[in-house]
Amino acid sequence: MSGSYTVVGGGAIGGTLAFHLARAGHQVQVVDTDAAHVAAIRRRGLVIRGADGTERSVPLAACGPDEAPASLGAVILAVKAHATTSAARWIAPRLAADGYVASLQNGLCEPEIAAAVGASRTVSAFVNLFADLVEPGVIADGGPGALVVGELDGTVSPRVRALVADLQAWGPAVASENVAGFLWSKLAYGVVGAAGAAVDDPIFDTIEAFPDLTIALAREVYAVAAAQGIAPEPFDAWEADAFLPDAPPERTRAALAKFCAWLRTQPKTRTGIWRDIAVRHRPTEVPAQYGPVLQVAAEHGIACPGIAAVLAMIGELERGRERHRDNLVELDEAICKGGNGS
Structure with missing residues (x-):
């Protein structure tokens, strides 16, 4: 039985999911503020434009x-x-009594959603997919990544199972009792991606050139997660x-090398944050993602x-600061002065 979905925000994430849901026979409506899109x-x-340039439409x-x-x-x-x-x-005001809002976003957005629609009508989700909105109506797709759905209270409800089943039209969606654990892990990598927006190099080159920066940033995020028992x-x-923090150094370095090797296999070589700054010339979502982490x-x-x-530098980049390697050196020094080097 096909479901009916309203996708609010038809960009890289929303557009990709809307495309695959519609192709699978679900009734889908995209709501977006971009009139051209x-x-x-x-x-x-x-x-959807594949890595080989082929296009499919729905x-x-x-x-x-x-x-x-x-x-x-x-x-x-x-x-x-x-x-x-x-x-x-x-x-x-438009949400039906039995409706819900699933947050397929970057960051810790569920509290804001719950404040507006109620916690009982808010579904938590984590998504990591490789796509970019490259022109109105066209999304460059890098293939499936990871997608996890669960209730705010850590349970897996019938509506979560139904949503997961439908989202499997896109890729390997699963249900979980620990969506928060996934969200904080993406924040740990995401802040590395934000730092990478300070240069025009592919993200894997940035990580390999500044491994200590990557490790220190990830550990800061995980320290905050641990304080909450996540x-x-x-x-x-x-x-x-x-x-x-307690991982053996050789384990950390091996995992970082493995991660970079995997990134090199992905068609998307730069983050959406970099695209917002360098291509679309618009404010990024980094402050909204990491302001709550710092709080x-x-x-x-x-x-x-x-x-x-990283937050301070993103602000400067949005205001026109040039992108070059010295920016990453500056970030590296900021962490070392804070005593968080690996």
Whole structure:
């Protein structure tokens, strides 16, 4: 039996999932504020461009927020983290009594969603896929990654199982009782990706050139997770336990080498954060992702000089700071001065 979904935010994540859900026979409507993107989808369908340049399209409904249905059932929220509150407030009066909002986003967005629609109508999810919105109506797809869904209270409900089954039209979606562990692991890698936006090099080159920076940033995030009793989870080729503070150095280095080797096999060589700065020239979601991390860190008395330095540099990059290797040297020094070197 096919389901019906409203995807709010039809970019890299939302567009990719909408495409595969629609191809599998589900009724899908994309709601997006980008009028050109909506118009392109209406004109020729949503297009996925493979790494070899081949294109596939699927027809599906698309509209702006002003044209959306008055009642929404199952909602996949895939907007940038800094747009979460405004999107959730827009959804709230339209959400059916038995509807829910699943956060397919980067960062810790569920509390903002729950504040708007209620915790009982909020579903937690982690997604790591390799895609970019490259032009209106067209998404460059790098293949499946990882996708995990669960309830906020750590249970796996019937609606979670149903959502997971439908999302398997895209790739290896699974249910979990520890979505938080996945979210914090992506934050651990994500801050490395944010640092990598300070240069134009592929992310694997950046990690290999500055391994201590990578390790120190990941450990800062995991220290904050540990203070909350959250057990990090591995995903794709990222081995979470190898980056914990008590991991043997040789284990950490081996895991980092393995991760970089895997990254080299992926068609997408730069992060969405880099694309926002270098190509789209728009604010990134990094402050919305890592502001909450620093807030929790402060509550537990944990110093995170590396994360703070990355946030500051992202702000400068958004305002026109040049991208070059000296930026990573500066970040490396900020962490060493904070005493968090590996």
